[in-house]
Amino acid sequence: MILASTSPVGLLLGTAAALAYAVPAVAARAVGGVTARRVLLLAWVLHGLLLGWTLLGQHPRFGFAPALSITVWLVLTAYVVESQLYPQLRARWALAGFGTLAIALAMLFPGARLPETSSPLLPLHWALGISAYGLFAAAVAHGWLMTRAEAQMRHATRVVEGVPLLTLERLMFRFVSAGFVLLTLTMLAGMFFGEQLYGSAYTGWRWDHKRVFTLLSWIAFATLLVGRSQFGWRGRRAVRVLYIGAALLLLGYAGSRFVLEVMLGRGA
Template identity: 30%
Template sequence: MNMAIANALAFLLYMSSSVILIRRFVQKDQNAVKTSIPLGIMIIMALLFHATDIFFTMKSAGGWNLGLFTTFSLTTWLMAFIALLTGARYPNSHPGIVIYPLVALSLILKVELPSPQPPSLSHPALEWHVLLSLAAYSLFMLAAIQAIILAIQEKHLRQRQAAGLMRKLPPLQSMEAALFQLILTGFALLTLGLITGLMFVDDLFAQHLVHKTSLSLVSWCVFAALLWGRWRYGWRGKTAVKWTLVGFSFLLLAFMGSKFVLEYIVN
């Protein structure tokens, strides 16, 4: 019951925060949207209830529950936390507008689609691999969202339609710099995650890790090429957006695709 209450409260707080942020973004008068509870406190409460839900999920499983939507919930918690920090810098274009509804969706999926046979850690030291990998996934998911917004913003600027809501976004150069900061940090964490994971691989086929490992390595190569192209040739704009979305697509297949097949189709 405690887990269900925490999940429901986190969902309501995330959605309420999203509504407030959307109204603030579309409102011409930035001071027109007033709330009885400060937005920052609402988001912090949502994060706390979300963390409580994760805690009770792990407690009921007797350790790490690595089911698809449980790990997705962990990933979105990290995204929500990063969005909270970023939103303090850009309050008028808070990333939570896009991220918090996604986090709320992850809470629903976790309850409605529990894994029939959630995998657990085969070795306690794999905790570092899980934490590093989830942190990398969360940063790359944020980078993919950032890339889509960047593409829309650049399209409006090219068509000289930068009026209205587009003016409330940070400058294009700041958006692009934030994108590569996310990619660089995510790439470092993904590298460490792959190294720590490969240390415990005995048989890729027997452990059902072929697809996950292969797709993760392909994603690593894509992001490595993007960072090298940025450093060597100054890649930006459409090129950066395309490479980011391609790299994230492979990572999404490695993370969610392989787990979905193993947990919901094979089992």
């Protein structure tokens, strides 16, 4: 998880990472492809250092903006790895823009202090949930690339990515499958081990907004995977269901926390 830091080091790392992300986001053509890739890699490293630095803080905090920030970093991690396997992949400007926005939001809205817990399983529970966010976000990014490539082919324009559609589709479903496994584990852990994870603060299963939206997203992703395996869903239909599931999952935690922290002004 991201832990908000108001220290000079944290502020410096956050500012440097946001500025580095901004270079390929707004001036990729001006600086050239090679330089844009190097600056994006630098921004990704600085972002990772920021996360590492804040994880060592004495007063951990969490909220909707930190959740989005670490999700974006995970998506960029997937992109950094994939770009080595598929150099034709081109999504730097969009990912860099999201990186700048995510860091800025996390600095403006650092979230609430995390409750004290004696359970060593709680960090694992959080890691599972945020990792699921990251994997589904990576699937959404591949779905967007696939949709754009299809549109370019339909209008007989040059495919910028240069990655075959079937490859993009296969990668998208791999991320969906892995994210679905982690989301399932996260939900089961919260359902059966909530008291051990959260101690006396846990009051049992409640049908609140977070749980309802998370369950609906799980159903959407399960439908997508079943539709893929049993009915051969692909293309725009699969991407639409993916977008629906991702939107529901986003509302499940980040959306609920945004309402509490920003609209209602409650950090807890």
